Amino acid sequence: MIVIDEAQQINNIGQGLKILIDQNPDLKIITTGSSSFELSQQIGEPLTGRKKTFTLFPFSQLELSNIYNKFELKEDLENCLIFGTYPEVVKTSNQIEKREILEELADSYLLKDILMLDKIKNSNKLLDLLKLISFQVGSEVSLNELSRTLGIDVKTVDRYLDFLEKGFVIKRIGGFSRNLRKEINQKAKYYFWDNGIRNAVISQFNLLENRNDQGALWENFLVMERFKLNEYKRFFANYYFWRTYQKKEIDLIEEKDGNLSGFEIKWGNKIYKAPKDWSIAYPKASFKIINRENYFDFVL
Numbered sequence: 001m002i003v004i005d006e007a008q009q010i011n012n013i014g015q016g017l018k019i020l021i022d023q024n025p026d027l028k029i030i031t032t033g034s035s036s037f038e039l040s041q042q043i044g045e046p047l048t049g050r051k052k053t054f055t056l057f058p059f060s061q062l063e064l065s066n067i068y069n070k071f072e073l074k075e076d077l078e079n080c081l082i083f084g085t086y087p088e089v090v091k092t093s094n095q096i097e098k099r100e101i102l103e104e105l106a107d108s109y110l111l112k113d114i115l116m117l118d119k120i121k122n123s124n125k126l127l128d129l130l131k132l133i134s135f136q137v138g139s140e141v142s143l144n145e146l147s148r149t150l151g152i153d154v155k156t157v158d159r160y161l162d163f164l165e166k167g168f169v170i171k172r173i174g175g176f177s178r179n180l181r182k183e184i185n186q187k188a189k190y191y192f193w194d195n196g197i198r199n200a201v202i203s204q205f206n207l208l209e210n211r212n213d214q215g216a217l218w219e220n221f222l223v224m225e226r227f228k229l230n231e232y233k234r235f236f237a238n239y240y241f242w243r244t245y246q247k248k249e250i251d252l253i254e255e256k257d258g259n260l261s262g263f264e265i266k267w268g269n270k271i272y273k274a275p276k277d278w279s280i281a282y283p284k285a286s287f288k289i290i291n292r293e294n295y296f297d298f299v300l
Contacts, residue, residue, distance in 0.1 A: 001027070007032065057228050058086045060299075062233075064085070078207070082208070084102070084197060086101070102196045102200040130164065133192075138216045141189060161190070168193050170193065171190065173240060176242045191220050192224070215266075218267045238255040239254060250262040274287035
């Protein structure tokens, strides 16, 4: 067995692994990396049909439930929303250390691969883009607006966002539509794989009571926990958001085995009914409010 860490940094790693496997059929190779191998365009086609990919996310509530009971998880919810669940962050109870770990991750680790592998010269623009996305979590993002704000070409914005997604910093969700004229499906939403990284990007680690973005943090946390749950349980699903030109919307649409489920994520306990247009257009789809009272059913 051969184990290669940070394999995406090795030139022609895909061809090299192919030669090793061809010459040694019984050889087992484990390659690890902090970003998607496709980002470096080193692995892919040479190993088609010969590799299996595992994605390890920051700790999920599902994983942590093997150690902590629901009461303990709920007691730690604020830490998850502010500092996220990267292993080193979870392991320390000192909030200053949590912040230092996250700032190190954001500044010199997560973005390092993106800047190095694609030889991005204007790193400040990439970081500025990430900050803009941080303030728009849970909201629709316009590439044209980002382009104007940053003073760079729309195609460059799109390219940077693609790199950030392949580097497991953010996750894109597109709009859902089945040709209903009133629906919007051209824009996208972006979420951070980890709340702590999102807060590190904007240097905001205030307690929830001193913040005005609780709703955004809550939505980001739950959407990504849902992804992790389905990934680890091997539940294959497609994800969207839904919105009409009349601004009727649903935060998350999950399409699984041909069935549609709508989830509206609320920080408070306000009663909310499914939008009438949604119920009429998709009468067989389910709809549910996810809040602090029932979120365990959604993430566990």
